[in-house]
Amino acid sequence: DVKVTQSSRYLVKRTGEKVFLECVQDMDHENMFWYRQDPGLGLRLIYFSYDVKMKEKGDIPEGYSVSREKKERFSLILESASTNQTSMYLCASSWTPGQGPGYEQYFGPGTRLTVT
């Protein structure tokens, strides 16, 4: 079974702090994603990585950065946390078409971040 883990389930940070969210997958997936999910807004893509050290901006990258130094690990960084970044953060991974049987995304359990 695919396993995607995230470093924290719940996190409380203060405004202005630098926040690191980590995601690890154990299926040798090429693609990794960071989303945030808010009521009524659905899943919104923050950043995407299709290979080590490669990244692409999603729909809402402002205020975030990412790092992918190893294939299995994808980190989301909030440079200076703000209250409007309070949200559920979800990491996902998938195969690249042709690499595996399909390219559905597999999600980690999520990190519920509260910025006060």
Next chain:
Amino acid sequence: RKEVEQDPGPFNVPEGATVAFNCTYSNSASQSFFWYRQDCRKEPKLLMSVYSSGNEDGRFTAQLNRASQYISLLIRDSKLSDSATYLCVGPGGGADGLTFGKGTHLIIQP
């Protein structure tokens, strides 16, 4: 027009009934469609892939209608445990060519 659209619901359905909901998409080029289930405060989990020929898994049936550009999910003999939000995934501007709908909330009532 949004790339993937779903009726947010909620759909309130009595236990044992059959329920169906659709998801429309605007990009006709894609080959890949999926349905995910998401329980309250949990992550989305893959429910089933949607193939051109349709896909059935127990009480669940997923269909693709390319002519009208929608996918559907049918749940027969609904159970209380089917209460969840169902997200469809279809073609769009997402990073890997896929984008998620906002979900349809289903409540099965005893």
